[in-house]
Amino acid sequence: MTEKIMMDSMGIERALNRIAHEIIERNKGTENLVLVGIRTCGVHLARRLSVKIKEVEKSDVPVGILDITLYRDDILTRKEHPAVRKTDIPFDLTDKVVVLVDDVLFTGRTIRAAMDGLMDLGRPALIKLAVLIDRGHRELPVRADYVGKNIPTSRPASVKALLSEEGFEDTVILKEEQ
């Protein structure tokens, strides 16, 4: 097993800064913009993006929390059910530009579940996807609109974002079997 640091805290910081600016640029400001983080790491990243956007635009972009457990496609085939936690989106999604935020984009199945979840909560005008890392190996036709870093990986490798909110030093780690 080898572990390689793919991004350090400065790298993550710069990537999020760039994504924040790209979101503002493509949305032409923050009008109708909302961020929805996918539990757990996506929520931390969404909150950071909201702060960064506020530094530039001086306006608040609301952050919601989405738990996708109930929409997973493997829920009935897994041995034990994953814990369900609360979705907390305290604003209306209808006609909003929703930027869905997650840490690692892999098969795309999480994003499929997240989009189903969002649709049950309202009818967004637009859903965009922002991820810190895109590691490839998609199993569904899903593509990110904002990517912090593309990391080519082998299928069995694992990519983890460790974030300060969870008590780690900000890093992205690639683990590979030898």
Added chain:
Amino acid sequence: MGLKSKDLLDIQGLEKDEINLILDTAESFKEVTSRDIKKVPTLRGKTVFNLFFEPSTRTRTSFELAAKRLSADVINFSVSTSSVVKGETLLDTARNIEAMRSDFIVIRHSASGAPHMLARQLKSSVINAGDGSHEHPTQALLDMFTIREKKGMIEGLKIAIIGDIIHSRVARSNIHGLTKLGAEVRIVGPPALIPMDIEALGVSVFYNMEDALSGADVIMVLRLQLERQGKNFFPSLREYAGLYSLTSDKAGYAKEDVMIMHPGPMNRGVEISPEVADGLSSVILEQVTNGIAVRMAALYLLSGVG
């Protein structure tokens, strides 16, 4: 972690961690039930049979809604129009239901232990929706959920349960659950309606309302189960109501922020006065709302035990 058993038969057999897991999960489902679209696709393709051998509106409807909001299919098996009236045994009825590929059987039966017997014989998850005067686990879970939601925690609370303890499956389930979660449980009622040696379950027994209710954080009023009672448990309804009906005077012995609960259906003017049932301290209708989220949590968690 998950639940240990495929069935939810009683609170007595659940560990504290399992109770907390169900309550935590129910919190997430409560959010789902407060949405405009109160439905998630989680149990698509699963089938729930409601098998009620005793009358029920709340519990059966609550299970039906819980299952539907998880996208499961629900069949309400009404005993009065079924082959049971032609003499089919409970086990044969249940086996026939399982032959139709049931995943869950929710059963209410007047015989204590009926769900346990089915659980041993069937592959489906069996949920006890009330068995005789034994247990009614989902009612206790929704009661504990409601208390926890309002009071923040259950540990250390003084909880008084009033009335027909001996016939009450709700009381038995709540006593097991609340004591496991660290509450101080007091039982009060006329001696004839309190089981012998109930102190063994970790509760204190009172025969006087003032003693039992003083300083209480929560009061649970039970329905007087006249249909299960023989004669002579007490001289008259009027006398019972005079001594044990929860009126606002008697509720005044409890803490100012006391919450008043009743599992329904209520006999207004018998065990509870209308001004208490409809008063500001009453959470009786919130209990009903929370019941759906708790039952969704139970269905979800049980479907994950393989």
